[in-house]
Amino acid sequence: xxxxxxxxxxxxxxxxxxxxxxxxxxxxxxxxxxxxxxxxxxxxxxxxxxxxxxxxxxxxxxxxxxxxxxxxxxxxxxxxxxxxxxxxxxxxxxxxxxxxxxxxxxxxxxxxxxxxxxxxxxxxxxxxxxxxxxxxxxxxxxxxxxxxxxxxxxxxxxxxxxxx
Amino acid sequence: xxxxxxxxxxxxxxxxxxxxxxxxxxxxxxxxxxxxxxxxxxxxxxxxxxxxxxxxxxxxxxxxxxxxxxxxxxxxxxxxxxxxxxxxxxxxxxxxxxxxxxxxxxxxxxxxxxxxxxxxxxxxxxxxxxxxxxxxxxxxxxxxxxxxxxxxxxxxxxxxxxxxxxxxxxxxxxxxxxxxxxxxxxxxxxxxxxxxxxxxxxxxxxxxxxxxxxxxxxxxxxxx
Numbered sequence: 001x002x003x004x005x006x007x008x009x010x011x012x013x014x015x016x017x018x019x020x021x022x023x024x025x026x027x028x029x030x031x032x033x034x035x036x037x038x039x040x041x042x043x044x045x046x047x048x049x050x051x052x053x054x055x056x057x058x059x060x061x062x063x064x065x066x067x068x069x070x071x072x073x074x075x076x077x078x079x080x081x082x083x084x085x086x087x088x089x090x091x092x093x094x095x096x097x098x099x100x101x102x103x104x105x106x107x108x109x110x111x112x113x114x115x116x117x118x119x120x121x122x123x124x125x126x127x128x129x130x131x132x133x134x135x136x137x138x139x140x141x142x143x144x145x146x147x148x149x150x151x152x153x154x155x156x157x158x159x160x161x162x163x164x
Numbered sequence: 165x166x167x168x169x170x171x172x173x174x175x176x177x178x179x180x181x182x183x184x185x186x187x188x189x190x191x192x193x194x195x196x197x198x199x200x201x202x203x204x205x206x207x208x209x210x211x212x213x214x215x216x217x218x219x220x221x222x223x224x225x226x227x228x229x230x231x232x233x234x235x236x237x238x239x240x241x242x243x244x245x246x247x248x249x250x251x252x253x254x255x256x257x258x259x260x261x262x263x264x265x266x267x268x269x270x271x272x273x274x275x276x277x278x279x280x281x282x283x284x285x286x287x288x289x290x291x292x293x294x295x296x297x298x299x300x301x302x303x304x305x306x307x308x309x310x311x312x313x314x315x316x317x318x319x320x321x322x323x324x325x326x327x328x329x330x331x332x333x334x335x336x337x338x339x340x341x342x343x344x345x346x347x348x349x350x351x352x353x354x355x356x357x358x359x360x361x362x363x364x365x366x367x368x369x370x371x372x373x374x375x376x377x378x379x380x381x382x383x384x385x386x387x388x
Contacts, residue, residue, distance in 0.1 A: 001267075001314065005307055008271030012303055015276040022224070023283040031218045036286050091195055091339050094211035095352050143347055148192070148199045148339045150212050 091148020192336045193240045200237045203230070219284050228277040235274030239332045242266045246325070263325075267310050270328065275303035287357050294364055302331035319382060323375045330371035331364075338363040 026032050166174070203210060208220070219225045242262050245251055252259050282295030309324035341359035350358065 001264075001310060004268055004271055005310065008275070008303065008307065011272060011276040012279060015280040018224070019280045019283040022222075022280075026219075026222075026284070035218055035284075036215065088195060091192075091199060091343060092211065093335075093339055093342060095215065095356075141346065141349075143343050145195055146199055147343055147346075148195050149210075150338075 087142045087144020088146070088148065091143070091145050093150020094147075189333075189336070190244055192340060193244060193333075196336055196339065197237050197241055200233050203233055206230075215286075216284070225281065225284065228280050231273050232277040232281060235269045235277065236332070236335055238269050239266055239274060240336065242269075243329050243332060247329075263313075267306055270302060270306040270332075271310075274332075275299050275306070278302070287353075287360065291357055291360055294360060298331055298334060298364055302328060305331065319379075322378065326371050326374055327368075330367040334363045334367050337367055 208214070208217070213220055216225075220229070242265060245258060245262050246266070276299075279296060279299035282292055282299055285292045285295040287294075305324050305327035309321055309328055312320040312324055338359050341362050342355060345355040345359055346352075
């Protein structure tokens with residue numbers, strides 16, 4: 001057993017010396033400075049959803065204008081903490097990627113008024129755009145058994161169909 | 165003098181708390197082993213490797229990593245048998261052989277590779293120092309554990325092995341804290357650093373508490 005202790009001490013000393021030398025050599029390289037550099041915070045941008053408001057425009061009513069209301073949605077980080085599920089697969093020493101919650105914010109954009117042409121033959125009705133099911137990223141922090149490691153934890157994106 | 169009912173109650177409480185401690189510990193230890201096994205496919209598609217892609221270009225780092233995870237995996241499973249009083253009393257040979265293998269793995273494989281890797285560990289200067297301290301303390305406590313049993317000093321051997329085990333278990337406790345802080349929305353780097361400090365200092369404190377408790381009950385035997 002003494003031999004093992006001596007072997008251990010020898011290896012330990014070697015690891016110390018080699019570690020110091022290697023560290024100072026590696027430190028000089030450019031790629032070392034980028035090691036563990038934090039990635040840009042993730043922002044999930046969804047497609048701006050444009051919804052047309054509907055107005056029935058009658059033929060001879062000159063005063064009526066067709067209003068087109070555009071509602072844009074923008075992504076915004078939610079202040080509320082993300083809903084997180086514990087998944088044992090993510091039981092790891094690695095990075096658990098943080099996926100921000102996305103919240104739809106309605107912007108009050110000015111109403112654009114278009115004068116209706118006098119010679120419009122038929123009463124024009126703009127039907128509402130069909131409700132589209134858009135995929136909006138709804139991030140969740142799922143914890144799993146595979147997270148039990150030193151590796152960075154993976155981003156888990158859950159896409160949920162949201163009716164616009 | 166306690167009657168038999170009181171003694172039974174005392175024993176039941178002791179078993180309950182032992183189960184409360186060992187069941188989660190065993191579960192998380194085995195979980196760590198389960199999550200470490202895929203690394204032996206030697207694939208590079210693991211978050212931990214991708215994050216350190218530059219370091220994995222060095223053969224020595226790569227070899228150290230695989231040796232270290234093998235050693236860690238082995239140590240964590242081996243120690244599960246070492247604290248069993250049943251094995252110690254009825255199957256002493258298992259305890260002795262597993263102990264020998266544990267000591268060899270720590271002294272020759274786990275601690276030296278851990279020390280080398282600690283120079284490139286994630287975090288600030290202090291986190292690197294903490295990793296180095298862990299490697300040194302793990303090595304030293306294991307070595308002392310071996311020396312004391314060679315001197316037939318069982319009590320000191322137990323104490324040093326508890327300390328050694330507490331260092332081996334930082335791998336498990338770190339992951340538990342890491343997951344918990346992640347769950348509560350702590351940013352990654354802070355999470356990493358906090359989990360690391362808590363796991364190391366926390367484990368050391370828990371180990372010292374157990375040693376203190378054991379020593380106290382041992383010293384009590386001299387009173388009467």
